[in-house]
Amino acid sequence: MAMNPDRRALLQALAALGLGTAWPAARAQAPDGFPSRPVTLWVPWPAGGATDLTMRVLAELAGRHLGQKVITENRSGAGGTLAMPVLQQAAPDGYTVAQLPQPALRMPWTQKVQWDPIRDTTPIIQLTGVTFGVVVAAASPFKSLDDVFAAAKARPGELTVSTNGVGTTPHVVMDELMGRRGLSYTHVPYKGTAEQMLAVASGQVQVGINSNGFAPFVDNGKLRLLVTFGEHRHKRWPTVPTLKELGHGIVASSPYGLVGPRGMSAPVVKLLHDAFKAALFDPAHLAELAKYDQEPMYLGPEEYGAALREAYAAEKRTVERLGLAAKP
Known part of the structure; x- marks a missing residue:
């Protein structure tokens, strides 16, 4: 989802102007002086990865607007879904929020x-999406995605392909x-992007597929980027084709945002939304997103909730089409 500099600047300005009147009203409506203690933001990925790093910047900035710290906690594994049990057990008081990635849908x-990602959550804000790509070691003989297919055909089941987890995009x-x-191929799932990229660069696995965290490894020459999953080619790697333009008919950006437990009150949701929206468009956070070729894909609570329901239904159709549906 491309956004030109003028539009980005306009959105930042609008967000900043909105704060002057929104905050006093939101605070006045919040029960019991919320927040009166730190808010915990659960990130279902390992510390040090691209999502974790951008979330930490977001949390720090949001905390300034809330007047309380937003503490980031990591709970990695299971393809980015381990924050869901936390939300299911947490009180809907606004002190527990989590990133909701596509695998949870x-x-x-x-x-x-x-x-259930719809039943057990309260949507707060959609934030951004990610850049997916296929990478190989710089010394790999694979120069294109067709080379990867050819290797899989030549030695059925022997090609090793790593991802960030079973069931991820x-x-x-x-x-x-x-x-x-x-x-056929051999799937090798990893919990963390950095660990996975090092494995690809060193030849422990032949192919890696992941999101934005591969960027530093591509830029320093340790990995070769074969293809990206976006609608258009990325400005950072203009010579790298997309799956769509290669004729594969796939575009994936996995938008994600923040949700809380089921049953949160509207005033608390508004207060959290406003704080995280201000943080989303803060220049410091935009700069952190830019490191990983991400841009805001903002949606408010109602719009984000509708998008989640639509995405959840779409995932069901995809899973059924691929024959991956759970057995009764």
């Missing part, structure tokens, strides 16, 4: 879980690309 359709996309061609 997919996993209930692929395996049995005790939580990279995993689902690779399954679809390989399945269309009747090809």
